[in-house]
Amino acid sequence: QKEVEQNSGPLSVPEGAIASLNCTYSDRGSQSFFWYRQYSGKSPELIMFIYSNGDKEDGRFTAQLNKASQYVSLLIRDSQPSDSATYLCAVNYPITGNQFYFGTGTSLTVIP
Amino acid sequence: DTAVSQTPKYLVTQMGNDKSIKCEQNLGHDTMYWYKQDSKKFLKIMFSYNNKELIINETVPNRFSPKSPDKAHLNLHINSLELGDSAVYFCASSQDLWWTSGRYEQYFGPGTRLTVT
Numbered sequence: 725q726k727e728v729e730q731n732s733g734p735l736s737v738p739e740g741a742i743a744s745l746n747c748t749y750s751d752r753g754s755q756s757f758f759w760y761r762q763y764s765g766k767s768p769e770l771i772m773f774i775y776s777n778g779d780k781e782d783g784r785f786t787a788q789l790n791k792a793s794q795y796v797s798l799l800i801r802d803s804q805p806s807d808s809a810t811y812l813c814a815v816n817y818p819i820t821g822n823q824f825y826f827g828t829g830t831s832l833t834v835i836p
Numbered sequence: 837d838t839a840v841s842q843t844p845k846y847l848v849t850q851m852g853n854d855k856s857i858k859c860e861q862n863l864g865h866d867t868m869y870w871y872k873q874d875s876k877k878f879l880k881i882m883f884s885y886n887n888k889e890l891i892i893n894e895t896v897p898n899r900f901s902p903k904s905p906d907k908a909h910l911n912l913h914i915n916s917l918e919l920g921d922s923a924v925y926f927c928a929s930s931q932d933l934w935w936t937s938g939r940y941e942q943y944f945g946p947g948t949r950l951t952v953t
Contacts, residue, residue, distance in 0.1 A: 767944035
């Protein structure tokens with residue numbers, strides 16, 4: 725079963741707060757994890773990838789991976805209204821040839 | 837100088853018709869993909885092509901047939917359209933198969949919104 729689960733949202737945070745987005749996956753063999761941002765009516769764009777346990781930081785974004793718990797998260801610090809979008813988690817499934825499988829996404833609204 | 841382009845942007849058609857969506861990338865990439873995104877935003881891989889060869893063909897009905905005339909183009913032909921085919925179809929490309937190249941970025945086209953009535 726290729727499952728990538730995300731909290732359904734919508735998630736609303738005030739401007740300047742930390743937004744926390746979560747994703748769980750079912751294949752213990754998964755090695756690579758991706759976060760995409762998709763603005764309404766637009767195409768997805770890759771914002772972060774991570775493949776080692778721990779944290780990976782890029783500007784205001786931090787991806788956190790815990791393979792033992794099969795859990796990956798995305799933190800957005802100092803949230804801005806321009807961060808309002810749907811965030812898609814994607815995970816590779818080696819058993820199916822390493823294709824990405826996406827979660828259903830979490831809609832984030834940052835309130836000015 | 838759009839990197840990944842798709843035509844048409846919108847497609848409205850009736851059940852039973854046959855339609856095609858075209859995709860072109862000018863990034864010099866070797867790998868191209870088709871994704872389907874349904875009304876609940878669920879994004880699902882349909883096909884992957886590497887150097888014009890089919891790599892992945894998920895469990896997609898055989899009414900869907902991709903064709904890659906060259907590395908820069910990947911078209912999607914759909915026969916006998918059904919209501920459930922209504923979705924946004926995204927084309928994407930990447931430098932290479934990410935698990936061999938270690939390069940992860942996939943560049944998505946703007947999408948084609950298909951509505952079947």
